[in-house]
Amino acid sequence: MRAFCLALSVLALSGCETLSYYGQAVGGHFALVGSTQPVARVLADPAAAPVLKERLRLAGDIRDFATRKLALPDNGSYRSYAALGRPYVVWNVVAAPEFSLKPVQSCFPVSGCVTYRGYYDKAQAERHADGLRAAGNDVVVYGVPAYSTLGWFDDPLLSTFIGYPDTDLARLVFHELSHQLVYAKGDSTFNESFAVAVEREGVRRWLAARGRDAELVRLREREERREEFAMRVEAVRGRLGALYRTRLAPGEMRERKRAELEVLRPLLARMPAFEGQEPNNALLVSYATYTDLVPVFEKFLAEAQGDLPKFYARAKAFAHERASRAGATAPSNPDPSSAQRP
Numbered sequence: 001m002r003a004f005c006l007a008l009s010v011l012a013l014s015g016c017e018t019l020s021y022y023g024q025a026v027g028g029h030f031a032l033v034g035s036t037q038p039v040a041r042v043l044a045d046p047a048a049a050p051v052l053k054e055r056l057r058l059a060g061d062i063r064d065f066a067t068r069k070l071a072l073p074d075n076g077s078y079r080s081y082a083a084l085g086r087p088y089v090v091w092n093v094v095a096a097p098e099f100s101l102k103p104v105q106s107c108f109p110v111s112g113c114v115t116y117r118g119y120y121d122k123a124q125a126e127r128h129a130d131g132l133r134a135a136g137n138d139v140v141v142y143g144v145p146a147y148s149t150l151g152w153f154d155d156p157l158l159s160t161f162i163g164y165p166d167t168d169l170a171r172l173v174f175h176e177l178s179h180q181l182v183y184a185k186g187d188s189t190f191n192e193s194f195a196v197a198v199e200r201e202g203v204r205r206w207l208a209a210r211g212r213d214a215e216l217v218r219l220r221e222r223e224e225r226r227e228e229f230a231m232r233v234e235a236v237r238g239r240l241g242a243l244y245r246t247r248l249a250p251g252e253m254r255e256r257k258r259a260e261l262e263v264l265r266p267l268l269a270r271m272p273a274f275e276g277q278e279p280n281n282a283l284l285v286s287y288a289t290y291t292d293l294v295p296v297f298e299k300f301l302a303e304a305q306g307d308l309p310k311f312y313a314r315a316k317a318f319a320h321e322r323a324s325r326a327g328a329t330a331p332s333n334p335d336p337s338s339a340q341r342p
Contacts, residue, residue, distance in 0.1 A: 018108075021117065028120030029149070032089065036082040036156045055162045055169075056081060062170045062206065069209065070202050071308045072177040076154030083159040088143030090118040091125035095137040096281035099244045099253060101237060103188075103285045104137060112186030115289055118144065138280035146172055148179040167203050167219060174202035182312060184319035187326075193293030194315055200294075201301060201308075230291055232267055236260055237284050 039056050042048050059078060066072040094116045095104040103115040119125035122143075129139045145161040161172055178198035184190040200223070207216040240260050243253060264279040277283055297315065304310035 036080045062173050073180045080156040082156045090144045091122045092116040092118050093129045094282045094286045095132040095139045096285045115188040138282040140282040148176040151180040170206050171199045171203050175199040182315050189289050192290045197297035
């Protein structure tokens with residue numbers, strides 16, 4: 001293998017690292033596949049914990065609702081289960097230059113460019129992060145409970161999220177299934193923002209259909225808090241973007257950047273999803289990937305008067321519009337890469 005890596009390094013920089021990355025990705029995924037079993041088998045197992053069986057039955061209801069009421073793919077995804085014995089399935093690494101809000105992208109021949117790298121082993125993720133930091137980048141590493149193989153494999157329910165509160169479990173399943181329906185190669189912001197819009201609408205409809213009105217009220221209150229948080233984060237992003245376009249000396253820019261990021265610290269402390277995270281450019285980039293285009297997709301949904309197939313068709317057209325402006329081709333159907341969420 002060492003000789004093979006050295007030969008490839010003549011053709012492309014970082015060839016060995018890329019081969020190593022592919023190796024851990026393939027090995028990690030197939031290790032996951034090997035621990036997967038049908039939900040029906042778990043439900044029939046007298047040794048399986050009753051609470052796990054209860055969660056799997058709930059996940060089955062959510063999965064069926066996704067196909068029948070949300071027009072999401074009807075396949076084998078989320079009809080099997082894998083116990084992983086770790087808190088996350090992968091750890092994502094996101095980086096951005098010290099004075100930029102544009103992500104450091106990782107590009108691959110098949111999947112195109114994405115704004116993160118996912119590792120099945122946290123130590124490997126941290127090593128990659130250390131290298132990015134040494135190059136002068138802001139970096140964030142966070143655990144991911146689920147990812148999508150975009151329909152190339154049947155994605156299983158995982159121990160990393162099966163115990164989530166009901167609305168969060170539904171949110172996650174709807175999100176990941178939406179990646180199988182519409183996926184734009186090389187456009188992480190499109191993909192994640194679209195999935196967030198689908199998950200939000202899906203959870204609202206699922207709660208309403210189940211008569212869980214009190215939870216629907218709490219969901220709307222939580223969405224209002226998220227909107228307020230998003231506006232305040234966007235204000236900081238706007239000021240930092242303007243700062244980075246100036247010609248200030250690095251020392252002065254660094255000090256002003258620090259002051260802006262300190263504004264975020266108490267906000268992050270009130271949001272469980274950001275627990276323990278240091279405010280920096282990479283964190284802002286990661287957050288923007290999941291939020292920037294959500295208002296656009298919600299506008300499309302309103303224009304479609306809640307007709308989800310029409311909304312999905314509009315989203316596919318929008319993917320092609322963005323790709324045309326970027327000088328690329330966006331497929332209407334997913335390609336064999338993976339989409340990962342925080």
